[in-house]
Amino acid sequence: MSINQTTFEFRKLQLDKTIGRLASAVSMTTPYPARMTVYPWAGPPVPKNSYLRIESKGQMHTNLVRTEETITTGQTSVNVTFTNTLAADIPVGSRIKVDDYYYQGRSLKTYFVEHIHLFETGSTHGNDLLINSQEPGGGKYNHNAGTTLTSGSAYSNNWGTKFSVLNVPSFNCVLERIIVNGSSNGSTNEDWRITLWKKPINPDSSSSSQITEIEHFDFIFGTTNASYVHNFVNEPNEPLDANTAIIPSFSKIGTKQTSSTKHYADITLIFSFYIS
Numbered sequence: 001m002s003i004n005q006t007t008f009e010f011r012k013l014q015l016d017k018t019i020g021r022l023a024s025a026v027s028m029t030t031p032y033p034a035r036m037t038v039y040p041w042a043g044p045p046v047p048k049n050s051y052l053r054i055e056s057k058g059q060m061h062t063n064l065v066r067t068e069e070t071i072t073t074g075q076t077s078v079n080v081t082f083t084n085t086l087a088a089d090i091p092v093g094s095r096i097k098v099d100d101y102y103y104q105g106r107s108l109k110t111y112f113v114e115h116i117h118l119f120e121t122g123s124t125h126g127n128d129l130l131i132n133s134q135e136p137g138g139g140k141y142n143h144n145a146g147t148t149l150t151s152g153s154a155y156s157n158n159w160g161t162k163f164s165v166l167n168v169p170s171f172n173c174v175l176e177r178i179i180v181n182g183s184s185n186g187s188t189n190e191d192w193r194i195t196l197w198k199k200p201i202n203p204d205s206s207s208s209s210q211i212t213e214i215e216h217f218d219f220i221f222g223t224t225n226a227s228y229v230h231n232f233v234n235e236p237n238e239p240l241d242a243n244t245a246i247i248p249s250f251s252k253i254g255t256k257q258t259s260s261t262k263h264y265a266d267i268t269l270i271f272s273f274y275i276s
Contacts, residue, residue, distance in 0.1 A: 009268070010086075019043035020096035022054070023076065034067075036094065037077050044072040049151065049237075056217035057094045061087055076151070109272055111176070114166050116267040118182075118194065120250045124257045127216035128195070128249040133162035141250040149249055154208040160201035167201060171273045175238040175246075180217050182265040185226035191254030192219050192263055197247045198240060214238050218253065218261075 017113070024037035046052070047240035048070045054063045063086060102207060118138035120129060128145040132138060147153075160167060195216040200209040217232045240246075248267065 001143040018097055019046070019052075019097045020071075021224055022090060022092055022094045022096070024093050026054075026086070026090040028089050030086070034082065035077055035079055036074070041071055041073055041075040041078075043071075045073065048235075051083075054090055054095045055095045055097065056088065056275075057091045059088060059091070061090070061130050063090065070232065078257040111270060111272050112168060114271065115245075116248060116265075116269070118248065118250060118265040118267065119265075120192075120263040121261065122201070122259055123252065124259045126252050128251045130159075130163040130247065130249055131165070136165075142250075145249065148251065149195065149211060151213045154210045155199070156208055157202050157206055159199055159211075159245075159247060160245035161248050164199075166246040166269070168240045168242055168244040168246070170242040173240045173242075173271055173273045175214065175236055175240060175269060176272050177268075177270040178215055178232070178234045179268040179270075180229045180230075180235065180265060182217070182219050182263070183226065183228060184219065184221065184261060184263045185224075186258065186261040186263070187224040187256070188221055189254045189256040190258060191223050191252070192259055193251045193253045194219075194265055194267070195249045195251070196267075196269075197249065198238070199245045199247055200241065201243045201245050203243060214246075221254070247257055 020038050020041055020043055021040045022036060028034060030217070045069055048067055050067050052065050052067065054065060055061075056063070064083045065080040066083060068081060071078050118131075118141055119139050120141045122142060123129060123144070128142040128147055128149040129146055130143040132140045132142050179198065179216060182194065184190065184192065186192075193216055196214040197211045198214055199211045202209055215234050215236055217234075219230050246269070250263065
């Protein structure tokens, strides 16, 4: 089930409906985040970062938790973070409910996806390479940045038009997940790196701005196998301001650099935002 489908199913819940119960008590001294044991989950899938309310059985206490993973059918435990300090142990059998206050706000949350294709060949240096701004649709990374990019360094304001794969819109946007698949016909020690940067765009201005690294992914080659696909999945939960450019770069980081080696990558970025 996709993130959008999971979120849609969760939105259909009636507020204040019991959707699960604790199978083991939760101690008030439990460190956070906590792993809660629940009876086999029969409710709808609950997306990661959703808020749930736990009503302590036989007590007046109510505790709010945020899910640290998606809860799926049949699951018997789940990682959560409590948003409050527990006043007492939470007994077995306590009800787990959708929190109506937080639900109303989160019901306006939705997602969009950005896909990036990357191809590189022809370089024998360790500088970062950026997308060919004259043919961005080809996904060729052959523009030499002339340096190894570092967080805090300032570069031209026009990088937001030349090398960006996305300019963040004005709504409250978060980069939730990054999925990277990469392959190469290189050999041992021909290691390489993909880095994602964010960089403010100064509207109606020529003022430069600093770049900041979001994540990088290192492809380490121990053998020659052009069919081998490296996979990375990261969840940075990176908040992004409006007028921010997302800029990928490629660099060679191994001790061996061969001009004819070909590097390929498929990158998926999943963003969330609130409609209002």
